Amino acid sequence: MPGIHTKYCPSCTTEGLKPTSNPAILRCHNCHGVWFEDGSLNHAIAQEYECIDQYEHEHHLGPALHTSERLCIRCHVTMTNYQLLMHYTTEIDCCPDCDGVWLDKHEIDQVMHSPKLQQALTDLNQKVSWDSWLFQFLTAMPAEYNVSPQRTPWITRTLVVLCSLVFGAGLLSPEINEWIFKNLALNSDTLSPAHFVLQLLTYQFVHGGLAHLAGNMYFLWIIGDNLEDALGHAAFLALYLFAGMMAALAELLLFDTSQGPLLLVGASGAIAALFGLYLVWFRHASLTFMFIVYQKKLAPHWYFLIWSLINLAGMFSGQGGVAWAAHLGGFALGLLLGYLLKSYVYRKNPLIAMLNQPEAMVRR
Ligand SMILES: [Zn+2]
Ligand SMILES: [Zn+2]
Structure with missing residues (x-):
């Protein structure tokens, strides 16, 4: 069971998450998924783009799809799967209580490029x-x-x-x-x-x-x-x-x-x-x-x-x-x-x- 002091990977559940250079971003060395805490995802996306100062991915999310099988590593409540963008059907896990987001390895690129993807899909x-x-x-x-x-x-x-x-x-x-x-x-x-x-x-x-x-x-x-x-x-x-x-x-x-x-x-x-x-x-x-x-x-x-x-x-x-x-x-x-x-x-x-x-x- 997930302990209080070690944060376990929501996907593998047995592997502990390791901090990255940003303490609000934790990575699983087994499945290579990444946990973003407290709006650190928005900061990471904005950093990808020189022209964006602030990005609020939660404003661009598509519909809430269903309850995830995964638990928030902080609140221990089940997370919710949201569609990444209105016209892009990748599903990401978001915690309903805190601003935590879990991304599987294959979703990371799509999420980091989501401002560009959104502009392209609008066009x-x-x-x-x-x-x-x-x-x-x-x-x-x-x-x-x-x-x-x-x-x-x-x-x-x-x-x-x-x-x-x-x-x-x-x-x-x-x-x-x-x-x-x-x-x-x-x-x-x-x-x-x-x-x-x-x-x-x-x-x-x-x-x-x-x-x-x-x-x-x-x-x-x-x-x-x-x-x-x-x-x-x-x-x-x-x-x-x-x-x-x-x-x-x-x-x-x-x-x-x-x-x-x-x-x-x-x-x-x-x-x-x-x-x-x-x-x-x-x-x-x-x-x-x-x-x-x-x-x-x-x-x-x-x-x-x-x-x-x-x-x-x-x-x-x-x-x-x-x-x-x-x-x-x-x-x-x-x-x-x-x-x-x-x-x-x-x-x-x-x-x-x-x-x-x-x-x-x-x-x-
Ligand atoms: Zn993992
Ligand atoms: Zn949470």
Whole structure:
């Protein structure tokens, strides 16, 4: 039985709790759970964040769920399980009499990050608004609901600027436009292997029309920032360019050159790979879909399933002018890389990892 002088772990019950550098925080060396006394949890959470002076986790708790099997180590009354946040279903043990809180090992990270988690869940659970409706009605482009990136998406912005500059240069004169399509577009008739490899990079910055450019740049803009944040600038750029090259090769593989050479332009292949990454790492994000006038938030897997079906239908109908195979090849590569890099991205971005747990409740 728990003695008066030794405080026993509420979870293991036989192991004594050891004090940490903060005397109000005790740790179990057996199960690695932690006991927080007298508001020391609030202090510990606030210390995690430079921008927060005070945090009161009890104000953000979700509903009281049920009585816990554990006893408060101080009051010896049964504790109550509370849901960590309104939209995060982790259950933590709180004493109804004192301010003591017991956290199991796997809950510690989630609780320490709860101010960020709460902000993220508020962003993700926003309802569609009249301005997102109007935007999509007028442009046929989806609104995106996702967490705000921590770092400035310099690469994404630079890619958008470069594509726009190349397009703008082509508008200046027909000669410049011809030069761009002759030298920068991917042409399967290009004889020099070195030039062909270079074109595998440059074709991604050339666009055939304003709608083509605007559509691609919009998607790059809304999803590139989160992916660049998750991967880091250099890895994002490398992955983007590599995916664009592979997408072009996929198109070339399925293209019937007996009907003439393949002339390929556009960032679509690389952006399709970003769709794949986004689907794997940002399951909690939403993109809006509009059915005539009814706008609905969709999870990325539904949104990109519809997108893939449209591309498959296009490919099998043999409709020319759109690089269906480059889209689908890029997307498949993105999915594969997304799965391969998943644990790396989750390790680097605890918030993304926590939002991908089943505990996160996203309303759509
Ligand atoms: Zn223990
Ligand atoms: Zn108590």
